[in-house]
Amino acid sequence: MKGKKALIMVDLQNDFCKGGHLAVPGGDEVIAIANELQTHFDLVVATQDWHPHDHMSFAENHPGYSVGDVTTVDGLKQVLWPNHCEQDTNGASFHPELKTEHITKIFHKGVDKKIDSYSAFFDNAHRRSTGLGEYLQAENIQDVYVMGLATDYCVKYTSLDALHLKFAVYVIEDACRGVELNTGDIVKAKQEMLAAGAHLIHSSEILKGTS
Ligand code: VGL
Ligand code: ZN
Numbered sequence: 001m002k003g004k005k006a007l008i009m010v011d012l013q014n015d016f017c018k019g020g021h022l023a024v025p026g027g028d029e030v031i032a033i034a035n036e037l038q039t040h041f042d043l044v045v046a047t048q049d050w051h052p053h054d055h056m057s058f059a060e061n062h063p064g065y066s067v068g069d070v071t072t073v074d075g076l077k078q079v080l081w082p083n084h085c086e087q088d089t090n091g092a093s094f095h096p097e098l099k100t101e102h103i104t105k106i107f108h109k110g111v112d113k114k115i116d117s118y119s120a121f122f123d124n125a126h127r128r129s130t131g132l133g134e135y136l137q138a139e140n141i142q143d144v145y146v147m148g149l150a151t152d153y154c155v156k157y158t159s160l161d162a163l164h165l166k167f168a169v170y171v172i173e174d175a176c177r178g179v180e181l182n183t184g185d186i187v188k189a190k191q192e193m194l195a196a197g198a199h200l201i202h203s204s205e206i207l208k209g210t211s
Helices: 027-040 132-138 153-165 187-198 204-205
Strands: 003-010 045-048 068-073 075-077 103-109 141-147 168-177 199-201
Touching: 003 027, 003 153, 003 168, 027 045, 027 153, 027 168, 027 204, 045 132, 045 153, 132 141, 153 168, 153 187, 168 187, 168 204, 187 199, 199 204
Parallel strands: 003 045, 003 141, 045 103, 141 168, 168 199
Antiparallel strands: 068 075
């Protein structure tokens, strides 16, 4: 039987787009691509970064620290961010132009104040599953296609975890944008994903086929 394909749309939320609290350069440019891609898959899922106000990834919750600083939380390296994607705020909502009618399930991550979660599958210490891996396995998905924000954080860790879970992983390069906190982070992230076994593809390779 031919493998079933899922599209994972990572964090297409207002706070990562223009005017958002953690705007990723060009973030909103991927929304139109996401809309075009959705009908080409057996299954479409989406993630939302979904933090409580007192989340430990927010610089504001670490007196004396600033955005971009790196510290340790509960033994794990943590980059400190501006407050973003606070649960039930407009910043955490999907971009208003994103089509949502094809999404079969939404996975929230970063909900525990004490630990961040860049991957759509597990928190950063792999302590708790979001349920995404189990869901895709139950749906007999073999190939996962990852797109969204941000290339060097949530897209990267989602892709690496998908590979660990033995999915074939395709990262749709032109449908991702990165934070690039440090110059070269996006290139490095792509190299890491490639080295781990992901395929980097262009959306046209999917769109040229029939839906
Ligand atoms: C993300 C930084 C903090 C992401 C989420 O979606 O890539 N980056 N939280
Ligand atoms: Zn976050």
